[in-house]
Amino acid sequence: MSAGAVAGAIAGATAGAAAAAAGARVKAEATTAKREAVLRVYRGDASGGQEVEYQVPVETGMVVLDAIHWIQAHQAPDLAVRWNCKAAKCGSCSAEVNGKPALMCKSRMERFAPGEPIVVRPMKTFPIIRDLVTDVSWNFEVNQRIPPFQPRAGAEWKWQQHDVDRAQEFRKCIECFLCQDVCHVLRSHELKHQFAGPRFLVRIAGLEMHPIDGVDRTPFLKDSAGIGFCNITKCCTEVCPEDIHITDNAIIPLKERVVDRFYDPVQMVWRAITGK
Amino acid sequence: MEPFDTHEHEVLVIGAGGAGLRAAIEASAMGCSVGLVTKSLLGKAHTVMAEGGIAAALAHLDPQDGWQTHFQDTMKGGSFLNHWRMAQLHAQESPDRVRELEQWGALFDRTPDGRILQRAFGGHTWKRLAHVGDRTGLEMIRTLQDRGVHQGLDVYMEFTVTKLFTDGGRIAGALAYRRDTGRFVLFRCKAIVIATGGVGKAYQVTSNSWEYTGDGQTLAFEAGAELIDMEFLQFHPTGMVWPPGVMGLLVTEGVRGEGGILRNSKGERFMWKYLPEARRHEYAADEAEARAWLDAAVEGQQTEARRPPELSTRDNVSRAIYTEVREGRGTPHGGAFLDISYMPAERIKKKLPSMYHQFKELADVDITATPMEVGPTTHYMMGGVRVEPDTGAATVPGLFAAGEASAGMHGANRLGGNSLSDLVVFGRRAGAGAAYYAKGLTATPRIPDAEIEAEMRGLLSPFERASGESPYEVHRALQECMGTNVGIFRIEKDLETALATLATLKQRAARVRVEGGRTYNPGWHLARDLRNMLVVSEAITRSALLRKESRGAHSRLDYTGLDPALGKVNMCAKRSGDGMQVGPTPLPEMPAELKALFDAAPQPAGKAT
Amino acid sequence: MSPEPQRKLSSSAGVAPAAAPSYRPATCTPPGAWRGAGYGQPFGATERTDTWWLMPLAQALGLGLLGLYATWAAFQGAHYEFGNYLSPFYSPLLKPAWWPISPAFLILWIPAGFRGTCYYYRKAYYRAFFADPSACAVGEPRKGYRGEVGFPWAIQNLHRYFMYFASILLVFLWWDVIRAFIFTDPDGSHYLAIGGGTLAILASNALLTMYSLSCHSLRHLVGGKLDCFSCAVAGGPRHGAWSRLSALNAHHMGYAWWSLFAVCFADFYVRMCSMGVFHDPMFVTFRHLFDYAPKISHFLL
């Protein structure tokens, strides 16, 4: 065999010949022998669309994104979808699988009952561009309006790990915007002009809890980011693929900070007296 | 003529990964109007996937460290094929760039005395990698992104640049299409920075995303710039091979560091067979000694025992897995078993959390109970646009490059963590170089309408064909060709085959047909990216043919040794007419004071990602 | 659809000032400009295939039944004491002569307000009773929505004051727990024992304490409000306390439910004993413990 053929085997081997050659320690592959899954994928654009059904051969470990890629390569080359990393690290492949906001690259096909059609639709909170792709640029606009990090004057660039543990949780965010998608304030009530959404409350929490950040974003939180619109019903936390405790660790602590400033009568009187 | 929008900027940065963002920030800080173009959304570039850390000789944990040692490590890792000046600048400036990230809001892990924590990595003499758990790239790209959008850049998201225009040999602008609408966009500018990343999508098994189609390299090449070191493509020995959905996904070297054992389908621990005679004494002689080393490592104790054979250098591990598969002892899916399941489950979960979750969630494999299947995966392109070290200037006036798309910094092999630091060090320099150049030009160069029109017509042609292949077909054929013939191990005959195949593929690519309309049509996008992949594939193959030796990431089965003469040259690909010319160009001579560093410290360093 | 047809992010366009002086919408985009398919979907509209309605239904039933029970028990104004047991609904027992109705109402506004403004219960009843939303990615019955902006819901922001009052209440409740251990013989002598009611009251109070300790507002006041623990006065202990409360806080929902059940059960138990429906079993008695310290027992009672 030529040099490359093996490299190819390493590279290219799908089940086939290479699999048959070497016997030992095969994990029961036969159990998942060529079954087919039915995917109903939303096809359409701003002017309308409908679910189209595709039959996709299922292989072990397949995720919904693989199925979409298979459809692209074999049946619908123009099926629009966003993706990058295929490892739940970039937050591109957000969609709604059987009605639940999820990363397609993290949605395993085995999790669905055999024969059950898998419905894949674009995120419902944002205007559709085409098929599974929506226009999420609103989020980038919001991000721009958040007062950026600014170190306190004269602060020392030294702090302990436990000072940043909290903010590091928020900085895990991969900007998949699934939380924005599921948040009913944006989704059902369309208050995008008043509410920044969970993703950006997480971001503000990361800035506010930075040990040496010197900007005060509390008024911004209340009046511009509209934190009061959140009724802490926690859907954002339910869908976050990074397991960020959005409501408990970011939004509620921020709400408490807003209370300190704007709602707590004792603190307000105290500030008025001491002038702080 | 097709309608198109026009935007004008002094500096246009193509690519919004670490390198592009840092370049754009710098150029805009110098007062230029900057446009930043990216194929995906902002913040989704490859940089986001980097895990291990960013290498900088901060000397927070090992006070002996300094730029000289970092420089030496980098040169040794690159088999001395690096541009010495780039390696020097990189080693000297990366600590400042890391501190700068912190000043822009990045939150690195801390040492007990409150400074940036650093971790050890292959090939680095001291603990050098500043990191944030295993998501350093995410931290870096978010920091740069937030800094950038508050500074006055115009970001064009989901725009793909397809052509650079020149006016009298100088950069004049670029044409792009909007992925969301398919509409064309003309950028008029004085300088362009290419920061488009790598080429991995020419291979099927890769840790890279759809974006890595060699766009920057091709754009520069077609504009007349030189590409060097294209034969040096880093294959990481342990990528996932099964299930197909995650094929190529990286399995960190940390698994082997934590005691991972490589076995073939017969259950043999094969790495002992493959240790090179000259280095055999550095490794454990038997299972017992390897185990003793591991036990000591787990306890954090000193030991007389030597390292397990799995911790051999990467090229060697890849060669071993390859041979096992060739001789019929591969795993069902053409790889090797990497087994860490004999270690206590709690320890695995603590030390390798992301690997544990990666296998659990994506492959249904519990690595605390079952072995993983691994095989080599295409990972990083050391080669790319030849640049001037101090300014990032390519050989075309007005064209600059930085990051993975540029070449010279890493030589024949890149050390782990050196890429993220490369991005910020040379991103900044390229941005400054471009701004300085743009400020020096009085008039914006002109772009002839005919060229714009020709490019647009070419882009639309796949829609007009009544019949033709799907671009996905051609892409599959290309991946198969490159994986089979220009993989980790190369041999003259295969490379020749590849060249011939590439020629036919080029013709097939020119005749593909795409269905549907222009709004967000991935088939159409691929039709265009194919052309770029074909150009870089040709450059890789031709350079690999000429380098008749095995050095760094380039391994030839027909020339297994080092050739000292080839150690003094870079392979350089350049456009001539419609074709590609590849030949050796001399490596710049290292000044005596830097050479002296190596006389003082003779022992060689290993290699790593 | 998008109002910015260039799809270009121009950062020079608008950076909000660090301290926004007046009302400034988050995005400066006109209302309705980014409308997606989810807007205005009818109540219950969803593609979810699971039983999403089960949770809100269960919550509505749970909260509704327990709420009804508590109201009934509060209105009854009798049978809240049985020997040394006092129902937690009526503790501390205040019976001013001028108060016309059940003494429970003098107290009950504190736990009711505490729970009513609790971050967890807010979630539960917004979902279960207001369908705002009833489950994630499910259409809602009403179009208009102001969240917790403005009256009356902005009052939720006073949760911490209810927490202060509830903490005072807890002291009394612990007093009741101690009393629940001390029984009186027909001859008037006291002895220590553990009866069914003792356990019920102890459990209810232990869970109430956990519930209060895991409160978000407490967590904030103890340390959450700090940006940098190691730079603050007493930052070390505050970080320690904060991280311990944070660990409890992760189970706040559990404590909320269990404490609610337990309090209702304690009241129910006392009430049933008092009404003669239950016979209070005695598990352990320490008869002679107080023989030597009649003073203590006297003081305690």
Ligand SMILES: Cc1cc2nc3c(=O)[nH]c(=O)nc-3n(C[C@H](O)[C@H](O)[C@H](O)COP(=O)(O)OP(=O)(O)OC[C@H]3O[C@@H](n4cnc5c(N)ncnc54)[C@H](O)[C@@H]3O)c2cc1C
């Ligand atoms: C899994 C993985 C792990 C890694 N881990 C590490 C690590 O631990 N440490 C380390 O130092 N390195 C690591 N690397 C390598 C490192 O992450 C990359 O080399 C580096 O991020 C490349 O950055 P870049 O700025 O050059 O390009 P990228 O970040 O890839 O950005 C490329 C940009 O160019 C844009 N672009 C491309 N073509 C066009 C076009 N035609 N028109 C417009 N825009 C275009 C893309 O949209 C993108 O925005 C890792 C790589 C991978 C894949």
Ligand code: SF4
């Ligand atoms: S908890 Fe708040 S931000 Fe999160 S989804 Fe619910 S309303 Fe939106």
Ligand code: SF4
């Ligand atoms: S907070 Fe979570 S769900 Fe929201 S964008 Fe970030 S990663 Fe996605």
Ligand code: FES
């Ligand atoms: S593709 Fe990156 S998150 Fe799914």
Ligand code: FES
């Ligand atoms: S948050 Fe629930 S009691 Fe305070």
